[in-house]
Amino acid sequence: MSVLQKINPDVKLMKQLEYAFMAKLAIHIKEQLRKGVKKPYKTIIDVSFGDPHKAGVKPLTFARQVIAACTYPKLMNSDKLPLDAKQRAQWLLDRCPGQSVGSYTATAGIPETVHKISAFITRRDGGAPSDPKNIFITAGSQWALMNILNVLVNKQASPRTGVLTPAPGHDKAVLSIVGMGGETIPYYLTEEQGWALQVEELQRALDSAQGVCKPVALYVINPGNPAGHVQSRKSIQEVIRFVSEKRLFLLADEVYQDCVQGENTEFVSYKRVLNEMGPPFSETVELASFHSVSKSVMGECGLRCGYVELVNVDPAVMKHIFTLFSKGSCSPVLGQIALDVMINPPQPGDPSYTLYNQETQHIRDMLIQNAKRVYEVVNSLPGLSCQPVDGGAFAFPRVFLPPKAIKKAKDLGMEPDTFYSVRLLEEAGVFVRPGCGYKQKKDTYHIRFCIMTPRDMMDELLGRLTSFHRKFMMDFA
């Protein structure tokens, strides 16, 4: 019998069943296709992750030129790279110990890049000051979130530490919290109102925690994942007042701030609103806000880099947060380079400006078009409905499954939306994720798919979804 028969029980509690099973199925189907097995499709459209490069969106040229020159500095002599890319690469290398991207950087990241991030935040937030000392560059936003949660969640506490989490909401934060011995307290977004966050629902969720756990933090995702809502200024103010009154630490996951598709929709950061609200809020509400190179138009998920800005955190606690980050050494340096470009891109007049602008605009237009098309097509199909995808990288349509289909799913021991998603994968070669992985209201079913894909892929996807869905609804009428 294994020595490890007994393991950390919190790890066992982490739920992650559906995706692993579907991923295996996708691999199996890919194998079959490779072997020439006949199917109604030639390739799988994999939109199960928020991964634009995987879907075929191209990396931004300037960022990759800078990374290449930093990696292999002999390229500084090459005429293959524009002057500003070489200059940025040299500037960055000068700030890496030993002028190498193979060195560790300071724990919080390349110091000058950290300063640039604070300047970026201030520009973004209409002048709200940002202290570089409160910014940490990390190996992805989830890594940063895990460290902050680690400080908040007291495993030994009784009752357990609770964190309010959005429903629907992506599962990584939930898994982290549970894995650390904490409890999640779901608050439901209102689908009929474009997945809006209602403060009354926050209160209900908080009340439900009475006697169950001790809530210490509220986790919001804005723009949302999987729900594509973008919070209004008013909504953000309400949340800030709520956390202030109820004494909760605010965790604002803003990694999709660059992905805003809705007409007349604007992303405004929690930090900005907090600052605008002035004292006492601006001086007391404790906030951690997260950003990442994975989800901006850069889409550099594989480079693993993001940052967290901490606001109004107790200096004594900051010391410990620093120590936690320090034992992971530092973030991957190539990721830090991408981050440097993201928050400080080529400016008008720079040699690379035109191309950079073209490429980013192309991706933004692609997102806007995709969001529009998805909304139109999905809402035109009986049995499917989709809220406007104002922001974020995903659509989260609701599937009104016929009772026969629900029964079939239950007979197979599957969640109904998993059943629908499996069928969609097998019969149409479209790999989406079932809504049950995101905590949805009971007896509602959804699917989630990434909309950060090239236009033609999205059209193909919608075509396949339409045919499949009509047939499915007929089969189970």
Place this chain on the structure above:
Amino acid sequence: MNHGTALLWKRRALSSLSATRRGLPKEKMTENGVMSRAKVLTIDTMNPTVKKVEYAVRGPIVQRAVELERELSEGMKKPFAEVIRANIGDAHAMGQQPITFFRQVLALCSYPELLSDNTFPEDAKSRACRILQSCGGNSLGAYSASQGIDSVRHDVARYIERRDGGVPCDPDDIYLTTGASDGIVTMLKLLVCGEGAGRTGVMISIPQYPLYSAALAELGAVQINYYLNEEKCWSLDISELQRALDEARRYCNPRALCIINPGNPTGQVQSRECIEDVIRFAAKERLFLMADEVYQDNVYADGCQFHSFKKVLFEMGPEYSETVELASFHSTSKCYMGECGFRGGYMEIINMDEEVKAQLTKLLSVRLCPPVPGQALMDLVVNPPRPGEPSYDSFIKERTATLSALAEKAKLTEQVLNTVQGISCNPVQGAMYSFPRITIPDKAINEATDQGQLPDMFYCMKMLEETGICLVPGSGFGQKDGTYHFRMTILPPRDKLKILLNKVKEFHQKFTQQYS
């Protein structure tokens, strides 16, 4: 009384009531007289285990070094011209050059337009293509599977088989990680459980690399110290393992044994016999073995050889190879590559229960995937240029030059430090550090204690302020009570290292004199 005055009176009357009676959140008066609301997250409300986490390699002495660097750059006068960071195992920071082939491939992967550039050798180009094909959308920017890119894991398995003289390796047992630290911390997270006397205990060498103590503190696990034998070149005695284990069994549930080979900070390279003994011990006492082998190419001393735990395990026959549960860790940060900034690593898991493995996979998936450039780099490390390929000669030349320079510096360090009265340095058999023992005069110990500092921290801080040399005190790694050490890297270029070592010598002599 007019209305305004009445209001004023009312306000004054109200303000004299306590905050709680007014129903407002408690307010605190801070030292400078400013009213501040009690925070949600304070020293008292935060996760208590996090408070116990320390990581000396990037700890207070390093923070002071950073301050001094800033002061120097602002023109402040100091007794030294530069701060030398001999605290961290970062080879490139100290001038070591990267392997050209690796950087060529990675540049090509980052910006594939360069594939049309004739200044890149053909083998670098074909390698880049192969790597890109295994990435989603042919981009380093796509997520990989959370266990790591399939083809890279296969290549790692083949490397391990070659390294271990044919002992089979299953790619499914390979997990790519964000540096070795990611794998180590995740394994510990997985196995730490239980309460009270049943709380998981993990055995770790003293001295140790403080990632282990930090992770154990954070997880609230029990750290079980086994002492390496300084008099015998930091070797490991099984009797000491037994002693530590037997004692620990009284207050915790020992489940794992961690060993770093070649050692950090001590540099010892364990003999094959020793490794067999450790395996037998783990088998007998039913302990999960964690073998940190990130310095496996850094072996310098004559008569020393790296023996992988996996290889020895399998050569001991099925009684052990089919039962002992082992995780071994490697990284792209050390050896001859020194690519710390890429955060590449892997772990190989042997004989783990399938269900537990599924839990491990789940745990790793929370951080999505390891950095893809680091995975690409690991692929090159386990699969370097072969004889006949265009880049082979220069690759061998560069690797040999780097490793022999390290070997030379290891020897130099031992030699110079041993000429100093009051410093005694064991041979640096491997890894990247010296961990000499220093004699600190009683006067200094007292002054340190008066200042609330550990004696070796006091010593190292003084050295930093007077010479600009940043070392890490032995207390950051653990040492026998009443002994003091420091850890210094052997990484600066030879000539600089010589100067450094002489400065250390001078400082020690001066310090001893000052506190005699």
